[in-house]
Amino acid sequence: MTTPMIEVRAVTKRFGSIDALAGVDLSADAGTVLGLLGPNGAGKTTLVRILATLLRPDSGLATIAGYDVVRHAQRLRSMIGLAGQYAAVDEMLTGRENLELVGLLYHVGKAERRRRAQEVLERFSLTEAADRQVKTYSGGMRRRLDLGASLVGHPSVLILDEPTTGLDPRTRNELWTLIEDLVTDGTTVVLTTQYLEEAERLAHRIVVIDRGRVVAAGTADE
Structure with missing residues (x-):
């Protein structure tokens, strides 16, 4: 039996x-959303x-x-990429x-970080804006840059906390496609969302949490 890439047991x-x-x-x-x-x-x-090692649980066990x-x-911090609800980029720096x-x-x-930066810029269609200050970017561009930044370390696990909140439908669809490509390449993704259609499209397994407890778990169809 394969060991899960992410396992959480009785965490409080x-x-x-x-x-x-x-x-x-x-x-x-591994390799699922x-x-x-x-x-x-x-x-x-x-x-x-x-899961991102930013907060200690009171009890229980969480492993990656x-x-x-x-x-x-x-x-673990060298194995994890994290993109939070708001783009965490420096507006005074260029992309x-x-x-x-x-x-x-x-x-x-x-040399390697320059190569990886260029790779991310190309993957997220930001090459034309690469050398402009981020304060000139649109909201969608900032979101793409933030997601790209979480990939610079080539993480095995990518944690996305409501990554498409506030984005227009076109940009949201572009991000969905990017996430699908990452999973095809073997990345494991944890995706928090309030959009059911987002979970239906991307998630192999869905866990519904309410008031700190799991109230449902399974595939989208289930």
Whole structure:
């Protein structure tokens, strides 16, 4: 039996009197998309932050590629890409400079990070705007740059927290196609979304979270 790329068992997290996560169990195989659905405040972002090693669970176990997100956090950070709900790019830098900076933070050599930056710019149709300051970019371009930045480290697991919120239908469709291409190349994706059609198109398995608990899990048809 194959070990899941991502496994979460009985994970809890409490903030004051609020149970953000109240014993969550889920798993995802390598090269698949796990869709996390649920209303605002359901606990999706808390779970994402735990998987991204940015938050420690109060109890339970979460592993990626067999590594514990608490005990092996440093090791896992080089394997994970994260794009949050809002584009985390520096507006005063150019698109290319943003990408090369991410490569520097991953300790990628100068020539290689330039190559990877160019690769991302081409993949996300940003070559023409590569040397313009990001403050001149449209919202869709910033979103594509942010997603591209999460790929500079060549992550095995990509965590996307509502990546298409606020985007127009055309840009959303472009991002969906990019995500599908990444999965075809073997990337495992965790996708939180409030759009059912997004989960239906992209996710191999869907987990619905409400009030910190898993209330449904299965394929889109199920």
